[in-house]
Amino acid sequence: DKGGWSSFMAKEINEQPEAIANTVRGRIVGDSVEIPELTALGDDRLRGIDRIIIIACGTASYAGQIGAYAIEQWARIPVDVQLSHEFRYRDPVLTDRTMVISVSQSGETMDTLMAVKYAIEKGVTTVSVCNTQSATIPRESDAAVYTHAGPEVAVASTKAFTAQITALFLIGLHLGRVRGELSAEALAEAVQQFEELPEKMRAAVDTHAEITQLAHWMADTRSVLFLGRHVGFPAALEGALKLKEIAYIHAEGFAAGELKHGPIALIDHGQPVFVLVPSPRTAPLMHSKVVSNIQEIRARGARVIAIVEVGDTAVLPYADEVIRLPLTDALFEPILQVVPLQWFALELSTAKGLDVDQPRNLAKSVTVE
Numbered sequence: 001d002k003g004g005w006s007s008f009m010a011k012e013i014n015e016q017p018e019a020i021a022n023t024v025r026g027r028i029v030g031d032s033v034e035i036p037e038l039t040a041l042g043d044d045r046l047r048g049i050d051r052i053i054i055i056a057c058g059t060a061s062y063a064g065q066i067g068a069y070a071i072e073q074w075a076r077i078p079v080d081v082q083l084s085h086e087f088r089y090r091d092p093v094l095t096d097r098t099m100v101i102s103v104s105q106s107g108e109t110m111d112t113l114m115a116v117k118y119a120i121e122k123g124v125t126t127v128s129v130c131n132t133q134s135a136t137i138p139r140e141s142d143a144a145v146y147t148h149a150g151p152e153v154a155v156a157s158t159k160a161f162t163a164q165i166t167a168l169f170l171i172g173l174h175l176g177r178v179r180g181e182l183s184a185e186a187l188a189e190a191v192q193q194f195e196e197l198p199e200k201m202r203a204a205v206d207t208h209a210e211i212t213q214l215a216h217w218m219a220d221t222r223s224v225l226f227l228g229r230h231v232g233f234p235a236a237l238e239g240a241l242k243l244k245e246i247a248y249i250h251a252e253g254f255a256a257g258e259l260k261h262g263p264i265a266l267i268d269h270g271q272p273v274f275v276l277v278p279s280p281r282t283a284p285l286m287h288s289k290v291v292s293n294i295q296e297i298r299a300r301g302a303r304v305i306a307i308v309e310v311g312d313t314a315v316l317p318y319a320d321e322v323i324r325l326p327l328t329d330a331l332f333e334p335i336l337q338v339v340p341l342q343w344f345a346l347e348l349s350t351a352k353g354l355d356v357d358q359p360r361n362l363a364k365s366v367t368v369e
């Protein structure tokens with residue numbers, strides 16, 4: 001049931017405030033974070049972990065990349081992110097102090113399941129971040145940390161993605177607390193961010209009307225670029241993937257700093273570029289770097305669509321379009337920033353008369369290697 005929406009994807013984008021609230025529920029206790037499934041592993045085991053590898057495919061791997069920044073920051077454990085289908089071929093260094101966290105909406109993705117089985121054989125601790133109760137991957141793993149986004153029907157993942165980031169952040173906070181790496185203030189600050197997040201997410205969902213207008217004049221676009229820095233980089237990759245998947249438009253995401261190392265040659269007159277602009281309050285250095293990137297591409301003719309936090313005026317002279325999102329901490333920004341990008345892909349797909357929920361050549365769950 002699409003609940004009055006034109007597609008499941010539209011419905012699922014709209015459900016993100018609840019998906020996040022449900023994923024957080026029961027895991028914030030007062031000013032602290034506790035995930036009972038991690039507690040069950042034993043604090044000594046969690047304190048002994050010296051390396052984390054996140055494995056996933058597609059959208060889930062971008063959630064993993066965003067989660068990696070937060071886990072490193074809060075728990076001070078080195079984190080790598082690897083695509084499931086590349087993982088075992090590199091003969092990874094795995095010990096009994098390694099934790100492998102798999103991220104999968106379906107919990108049935110064969111590439112990820114095979115990677116988890118490989119990790120289990122090597123004797124590492126396996127944690128599954130999964131949206132589907134009792135799927136194969138969480139059943140095989142030592143611990144299952146479910147995202148409670150509710151069933152996701154559209155092939156293109158939306159609410160599962162933001163719920164995956166949420167779950168990985170909670171894991172980072174839990175590990176940081178148990179390992180004594182996180183001050184009470186930092187923990188309380190993150191808890192506060194989570195409490196405010198559903199309402200901010202609603203504001204991000206409300207960018208729909210603006211994005212619809214934008215997509216309208218861009219219906220003939222043949223290529224779109226996405227730029228981000230830090231956690232905005234994987235969010236840019238996700239924006240590009242959504243557009244390829246459902247609007248069949250060539251799209252690429254870049255780390256903004258990488259521009260001058262090659263991709264800037266792609267910028268030509270009228271090239272649309274979405275830029276995810278970090279907060280000038282909480283990330284002033286990154287913000288000023290990204291504003292210079294915008295100036296560089298604008299000078300070469302790019303059509304810049306800047307996604308900024310409300311009140312950021314530094315980009316105004318250089319952006320053709322500005323999408324404003326509520327203030328939040330730097331780490332949390334991609335959770336909001338991706339929402340207008342989801343709408344953009346949906347509206348371009350619709351403008352081209354395509355089937356938003358069932359893109360060609362794709363299945364919701366990829367159960368072959």
Ligand code: F6R
Pocket residue numbers: 057058059060103104105106107108109112155156157158241245364365366
């Ligand atoms: C993107 C998309 C795919 C999946 C990927 C992993 O919109 O749907 O990239 O994210 O196939 O699927 P799960 O999360 O089920 O393992």
